[in-house]
Amino acid sequence: MHRKHAKCPGFCCIVPPHLLRRIAQRGSATQRDAALGTLATDQTLRLGRATYELMEAGAHKALLTALPMVKQRTIYDAGGGETLPGKAVRHEGDRAVRDVAVNEAYVGLGATFDFYAAAYDRNSIDDEGLHLDATVHFGQRYDNAFWNGQQMVFGDGDGDLFNRFTASVDVIGHELTHGVTADEAGLVYMGEPGALNESISDVFGSLVKQYALKQMAAQADWLIGAGLFTAKVHGVALRSMKAPGTAFDDPVLGKDDQPDTMKGYVHTSADNGGVHTNSGIPNHAFYLAAMNLGGHAWEKAGRVWYETLRDKRLRKTATFRQFAQRTVLNADQYFGTDARKAIAAAWAGVGIKTA
Amino acid sequence: MGRSRHQDGLIVRIALSIEGGLASFPGLRKPVTIDFDRLPAERAARLRELVARARFFSVAPPAPATAARDARSYVIEIDDGTQCRTLTFTEPIADAPLRDLVAEIRDCARSVRSG
Numbered sequence: 001m002h003r004k005h006a007k008c009p010g011f012c013c014i015v016p017p018h019l020l021r022r023i024a025q026r027g028s029a030t031q032r033d034a035a036l037g038t039l040a041t042d043q044t045l046r047l048g049r050a051t052y053e054l055m056e057a058g059a060h061k062a063l064l065t066a067l068p069m070v071k072q073r074t075i076y077d078a079g080g081g082e083t084l085p086g087k088a089v090r091h092e093g094d095r096a097v098r099d100v101a102v103n104e105a106y107v108g109l110g111a112t113f114d115f116y117a118a119a120y121d122r123n124s125i126d127d128e129g130l131h132l133d134a135t136v137h138f139g140q141r142y143d144n145a146f147w148n149g150q151q152m153v154f155g156d157g158d159g160d161l162f163n164r165f166t167a168s169v170d171v172i173g174h175e176l177t178h179g180v181t182a183d184e185a186g187l188v189y190m191g192e193p194g195a196l197n198e199s200i201s202d203v204f205g206s207l208v209k210q211y212a213l214k215q216m217a218a219q220a221d222w223l224i225g226a227g228l229f230t231a232k233v234h235g236v237a238l239r240s241m242k243a244p245g246t247a248f249d250d251p252v253l254g255k256d257d258q259p260d261t262m263k264g265y266v267h268t269s270a271d272n273g274g275v276h277t278n279s280g281i282p283n284h285a286f287y288l289a290a291m292n293l294g295g296h297a298w299e300k301a302g303r304v305w306y307e308t309l310r311d312k313r314l315r316k317t318a319t320f321r322q323f324a325q326r327t328v329l330n331a332d333q334y335f336g337t338d339a340r341k342a343i344a345a346a347w348a349g350v351g352i353k354t355a
Numbered sequence: 356m357g358r359s360r361h362q363d364g365l366i367v368r369i370a371l372s373i374e375g376g377l378a379s380f381p382g383l384r385k386p387v388t389i390d391f392d393r394l395p396a397e398r399a400a401r402l403r404e405l406v407a408r409a410r411f412f413s414v415a416p417p418a419p420a421t422a423a424r425d426a427r428s429y430v431i432e433i434d435d436g437t438q439c440r441t442l443t444f445t446e447p448i449a450d451a452p453l454r455d456l457v458a459e460i461r462d463c464a465r466s467v468r469s470g
Contacts, residue, residue: 253381
């Protein structure tokens, strides 16, 4: 049989094996054949280790470009249990099913993938085409959604205070962005870097929704999780980026305790040092930046935040101020002086000096 | 004498507070106390059975989750009259008996909160 690797594009002979395996799993038919052929026969990989090490970075980049930017979604049903991932009920390309939670999860994963691809040329969570998995109907009357490090998990809500958690596309964007952050900056989930981690999920969760609706910054509601509360709850959403601390005030859930400036920073040991509370500060800074810059929020403010998330100089333990300083530098680099001033003013508006 | 009350299943109180999750809800962080004197007998028996099955008073404290984001943590205190233990469980909870116990306590607490 004629060896397929004879047709292999030039990069195949210098690709690390783990990437060849990935291409074999996810690439086009031609790429798959080439990768399998190379894996099976090309012993020169080991012999040419010195060359490979020198060229690995470039080869990796070439491969990522070669990987198709194609959604691969699978939705699972936990059936009210808490074992993950559950039974696969809708794969990529399948028609809609009767279960609305399954369809909402499928569409929400797609909207998030499309947003990152169109706005930032990002190929899924890891920028390498990672398959997107989600489990719905997790637990009994379970009122939460979370990212377990590998996939999304949605409860149905208790029906008393919370509706099903697939109902809000920005929440889906929020959860998947936790995967992006883990893949890029790796911000530790504690204290200020933890609150930044949460805020970045809110920023891009909101942008997923704004992009889907093609909204200008001034048209957006800047709410996270609108529609998740039942009519019984005194509140409009989980959080407000426009006005942190005002999203709900309810006898059972309590009052939204998010601060909007550093003056209100909450020092606590609960919730990993208040990651869901203090995220209100960088959330509001992003809102102010987007409003200062105008237009579509994902184009300038979002781009600056995205490039900062990918900035190799951003530490895993970044404070609000360190993150803010990097956004100002990146604003200057990508969009010039006016953008730099607009973003510095936004941070100043929440009590963070960047100069 | 010699047998602790919990061995007889005579748990008197369970307290739960919920931290984290997708959002900060100050109301859910406040501990909710499940008083066994006020529970329907069937539900109290079910809870006692789950506490025993999960070996709540002897199980090793669960390691905190590291990769999960927006997962809830459940701080659970159980008092059987002779001993009191507090454990924190963060989702996803791998151990099935502990997972079942947390789910039942969560449901009981919901009933208490809603009056």
